[in-house]
Amino acid sequence: TKVAVLISGTGTNLQALIDQTKRPSSSAEIVVVISNRPGVQGLKRASLAGIQTRVVDHKLYGSRAEFDSTIDRVLEEFGVELVCLAGFMRILTGTFVKKWTGKLLNIHPSLLPSFKGVNAQKQALQAGVRVSGCTVHFVAEEVDAGAIVVQEAVPVLGSDTEESLSDRIREAEHRAFPAALELVASGTVRLGDDGSITWKSQS
Numbered sequence: 001t002k003v004a005v006l007i008s009g010t011g012t013n014l015q016a017l018i019d020q021t022k023r024p025s026s027s028a029e030i031v032v033v034i035s036n037r038p039g040v041q042g043l044k045r046a047s048l049a050g051i052q053t054r055v056v057d058h059k060l061y062g063s064r065a066e067f068d069s070t071i072d073r074v075l076e077e078f079g080v081e082l083v084c085l086a087g088f089m090r091i092l093t094g095t096f097v098k099k100w101t102g103k104l105l106n107i108h109p110s111l112l113p114s115f116k117g118v119n120a121q122k123q124a125l126q127a128g129v130r131v132s133g134c135t136v137h138f139v140a141e142e143v144d145a146g147a148i149v150v151q152e153a154v155p156v157l158g159s160d161t162e163e164s165l166s167d168r169i170r171e172a173e174h175r176a177f178p179a180a181l182e183l184v185a186s187g188t189v190r191l192g193d194d195g196s197i198t199w200k201s202q203s
């Protein structure tokens, strides 16, 4: 399965996906990495791995629709079949999400549906939960609300700061996202027409 990874920054999730797809057993091949910001570390990670990169700078577009359609053109150019949003900090328009429904995965640093939106790790600390984690889900038009593919839980320690919790969640992300990518790229898991997850073994 030809995969695109969309990033906005450091790209540690991208790195985990690169490492996973290098394995001979992988069902996925990352054919392009697209960043909405130039010069970020994730672009260097892609180049080091021999993966083609594109920058689609959202500041150069007059509207979300124009930005999204440029992203879409790059995806079509590379024959992409599955898109991973890995630390991608843009909200995609409904038109784009509709077209790529079932082929769009995102990672969020909480156990959805808890703590949607930004600063999920901070929300968890403020709520006083003792368990948090990360979620890989299909992107739906409602933000952080699509069908869940993989989750991994992590403990929240009394001594945790936003940074220490974020670091622990990120380690879980680097296991959860590659696992979810393989499940979807191999066809084991897909998004059903009713918007729920369908596992291959089920009739």
Ligand code: GRF
Pocket: 007, 008, 009, 010, 011, 012, 013, 014, 086, 087, 088, 107, 108, 109, 170, 173
């Ligand atoms: C991660 O914390 C992830 O939860 C969020 O983006 C952050 C940065 O990810 N989606 P990365 O290091 O750029 O992959």
